[in-house]
Amino acid sequence: MKSRWNSHCTQCLLKKHLTNYPDTATEEERLTYIRRLFSILTDIAPGESSPVIVNRILTLQKEMFDQFVDYTDIKKHFNQLMLEQEDWIYADISSAADPIRRALQYVMKGNYIDFGVLSDVNSEKLMELLSQAKDQTIDEQIFDELMQDLTSAKNMVLLTDNCGEIVLDKLLIRTIKSQFPDLQVHVIVRGGHALNDATMEDACQVGLPDLVKVIGNGTCLQGTYLPDISKEARDLLEQADVILSKGQGNFESLQYCGLNIYYLFLCKCDLFTKRFHTHLYNGILTNDRYV
Amino acid sequence: MKSRWNSHCTQCLLKKHLTNYPDTATEEERLTYIRRLFSILTDIAPGESSPVIVNRILTLQKEMFDQFVDYTDIKKHFNQLMLEQEDWIYADISSAADPIRRALQYVMKGNYIDFGVLSDVNSEKLMELLSQAKDQTIDEQIFDELMQDLTSAKNMVLLTDNCGEIVLDKLLIRTIKSQFPDLQVHVIVRGGHALNDATMEDACQVGLPDLVKVIGNGTCLQGTYLPDISKEARDLLEQADVILSKGQGNFESLQYCGLNIYYLFLCKCDLFTKRFHTHLYNGILTNDRYV
Structure with a gap:
């Protein structure tokens, strides 16, 4: 099966989420967040695609910063x-x-x-x-x-x-x-x-x-x-x-x-x-x- | 000693280098490049700073794509x-x-x-x-x-x-x-x-x-x-x-x-x-x- 993941989506998600933390985040928290974001964007199993990855990123933001947009x-x-x-x-x-x-x-x-x-x-x-x-x-x-x-x-x-x-x-x-x-x-x-x-x-x-x-x-x-x-x-x-x-x-x-x-x-x-x-x-x- | 590395430089270098590969790069090469870029941006030893990291990124570009700007x-x-x-x-x-x-x-x-x-x-x-x-x-x-x-x-x-x-x-x-x-x-x-x-x-x-x-x-x-x-x-x-x-x-x-x-x-x-x-x-x- 062809891959559902690609470099374009990696770049797009990075652009959206790289600085998606509160202004109050400490420098240590920022670096930890970036490292965990990198891990999410590299540890992708075959078959996984953008919706799965986005969900992991949103979960990370919720976990680290209690950040959640209510729609x-x-x-x-x-x-x-x-x-x-x-x-x-x-x-x-x-x-x-x-x-x-x-x-x-x-x-x-x-x-x-x-x-x-x-x-x-x-x-x-x-x-x-x-x-x-x-x-x-x-x-x-x-x-x-x-x-x-x-x-x-x-x-x-x-x-x-x-x-x-x-x-x-x-x-x-x-x-x-x-x-x-x-x-x-x-x-x-x-x-x-x-x-x-x-x-x-x-x-x-x-x-x-x-x-x-x-x-x-x-x-x-x-x-x-x-x-x-x-x-x-x-x-x-x-x-x-x-x-x-x-x-x-x-x-x-x-x-x-x-x-x-x-x-x-x-x-x-x-x-x-x-x-x-x-x-x-x-x-x-x-x-x-x-x- | 305080850290010479910080989240701001991580973001700046990503912005500059995330898509810094030739248009002819294959999808596999792009994903490999991104993964190696992430590794460079996370595996930073104490004392290292932007010039050291930039040099690693340029070396990666040279190695993978023979990409080098002659100044x-x-x-x-x-x-x-x-x-x-x-x-x-x-x-x-x-x-x-x-x-x-x-x-x-x-x-x-x-x-x-x-x-x-x-x-x-x-x-x-x-x-x-x-x-x-x-x-x-x-x-x-x-x-x-x-x-x-x-x-x-x-x-x-x-x-x-x-x-x-x-x-x-x-x-x-x-x-x-x-x-x-x-x-x-x-x-x-x-x-x-x-x-x-x-x-x-x-x-x-x-x-x-x-x-x-x-x-x-x-x-x-x-x-x-x-x-x-x-x-x-x-x-x-x-x-x-x-x-x-x-x-x-x-x-x-x-x-x-x-x-x-x-x-x-x-x-x-x-x-x-x-x-x-x-x-x-x-x-x-x-x-x-x-x-």
């Missing part, structure tokens, strides 16, 4: 903001010539709400991106394969990523279910606080459990690392005919796993724009067999 | 540029009320020519700083102590730093010798290529050996690390009544050594401006007993 209010804000957009977006999806295609376009653009990758997430940019959803290109071959898979599938799992955008995930599921009413759909959210990623609490705020069965994955990583998630979540994924995976973190932690995963995300960093030969804030639909 | 032309350029300023500066020094004080002011400002610390060294800024030399403040107590030491001293050593500014070092020595004709003066330059630091070749270009005895220190560090330099250079330093040390690198590697060293440098990074409670491009005269 509760931010998550409530973005969930509410997106709930306010739900009606017009669903009207646009429903009236489109191909509602599933349009729902996918919104889902890709909505993946902007990512406090893990972006340093400035704001409502204006989000609204601008949503207004451009209908122009979001989709790989036609992969889209056709997804439609064929959905036609023959008995069950599907959607792996959510960030808060707020789960409103769009809900609209995608609603659209898919209206076209494939017999398809059984499960949603897997994070099992605990992972920056601004959606948890069961967020799923409840946007009414996702009224539509499908939602479970936490048993971990608080900003991704889905199969060796670490609960048996229930892993079984669901391994038995799914089709998996839709949202966001860069899920892509980074799942790529090369061999499951029938369709990845949907917005490219938000150099590594992704280079890898997919595209520009910042362009959405990608791909499948694990092509990555 | 020969840059050094010739700045030596020549400063030789062209020699006459008007020496005239200004000679006509000053206190020539040694004025010579020290020039020497501090000239320490700008530092490719190790600054990312953009240019002639315009150098000329601007030299034109401000007469306004450069000097710690009066330390200046008085230096004058008293020179009065009673039998021998003095000057440790040079960068190319170009050694013309000013020469003028300082000439000025001191005119006031203290019996004082024996030695100059120690780097023993080999250390970025743009002055070596024997540069000393010859500016005519320093016509005035005083000049020796190389036997190493190619951007500083003076006592355990590493030649016995001849170390003996000279240990037997000197007064030592004048130029530049940040010499300060970083010699501080706390206990010799009677007067440090002269221009503050060119945050660590120095914070430590000496001053602003960028301000000169400092201090002594090892006060650092």
